[in-house]
Amino acid sequence: MWYFVCPEVVFGEDALSRLAELPGKSAFIVTDKNMVKLGLVDRVKEQLAQAEIVTDHVFDEVEPDPSLETVRKGSAMMRRSEPDWVVAVGGGSVMDAAKAMRVEYVRPDMPAEEINPFSLGLDLGSRCKLVCVSTTSGTGAEATWAIVLTDTQTETKLGLGSRDVLADIAIVDPALAASMPPQVTADTGMDVLTHGVEGFTSTFKNDISDGLCIRAIQLVFQYLPRAVANGDDMEAREKMHNAACIAGLGFGNSMAALAHSLGHALGxxxxxxxxxxxxxxxxxxxxFIGEGREELWAEIAYAIKQEVPDGSKAVPVLNRALRGLAGSIKQPLSIAEAGVPADQFDRAMSKLIDNAVADSQLVSTLRVPGEAETEKLFRYAYEGKSIDF
Ligand SMILES: [Fe+2]
Known part of the structure; x- marks a missing residue:
């Protein structure tokens, strides 16, 4: 038995006006300062006002890689204002923080760091529902039940989540993603791509999520370079915004894998x-995963119209396409290219290995590296060398 869970997804032009139809009395907005500055929070408030929902409380202090302290602060404010809606307006950090804050608000007996896939029967919605208004085209957090928080004491990422923390409504309105600068568009687009590929090949892959993952990969190849090159290309914006949500629905129900473990550690x-x-x-x-997923790498290559010659392996064909796409939007292809100085990299190695080995996404990785292999993976990725072990 397996589950496919998803929120009500409202997408396309004017999707934000769904907020004007909400029942209820008061909403607590979770966001960051940039969203306020860009006027997006005002647009959300205007829609909620049409539904006669009061929005006196805005928590705009969510930082990138939100900490447990930020979640505590927000949930304490929520308890004072007693909203019946939490409306998250932002990217993955904001949406994840809002998911965790709602748990602590409705269930003060459950601190955010204890939320895990077995935390079920939380019944959050009977007291307070959650709307996620996504403003980046990346994490797909509007559609997933995952929560990534940072423990600032130990410099580690906490991979948390439970089906019960899923948003009730996901709003995927391309106009809200239109203000992303090219660099953010490129960075977040690579996340969508990685969700699609890993969701399609993780050990938890399944028939329901497969099609979503493949479609997301196709949309990224078709539209990400356009969205990066011209932020006013609203067709590309809309397709990438949809792709992020589609990939979220896909990998959210099948899990990510090794690239996420290594990426979390480095990031x-x-x-x-x-x-x-x-x-x-x-x-x-x-x-590194290689052979064990040969058929699936070939399926992905086929989906993006890359031919694998008879008798050849799919991995080099697929990787050439992936690196070509990344290069075309000026993404780094090695850790050195990402600007990490060699001496700092060496000093951080044991921390990187510890973080990667402890990362929750390894659970769903077909070939799990040991500590020595993890170090080699980091070193090869630093230099941009092909994996040969
Ligand atoms: Fe991701």
């Missing part, structure tokens, strides 16, 4: 944006 220590970090490792993870 946490060197503060590299999530999508850039996981995208960097994707070709190396594919090479």
């Amino acid at each position: 946490t220590v060197f503060h590299i944006p999530h999508g850039r970090a996981v995208g960097l490792f994707l070709p190396y993870a594919i090479e």
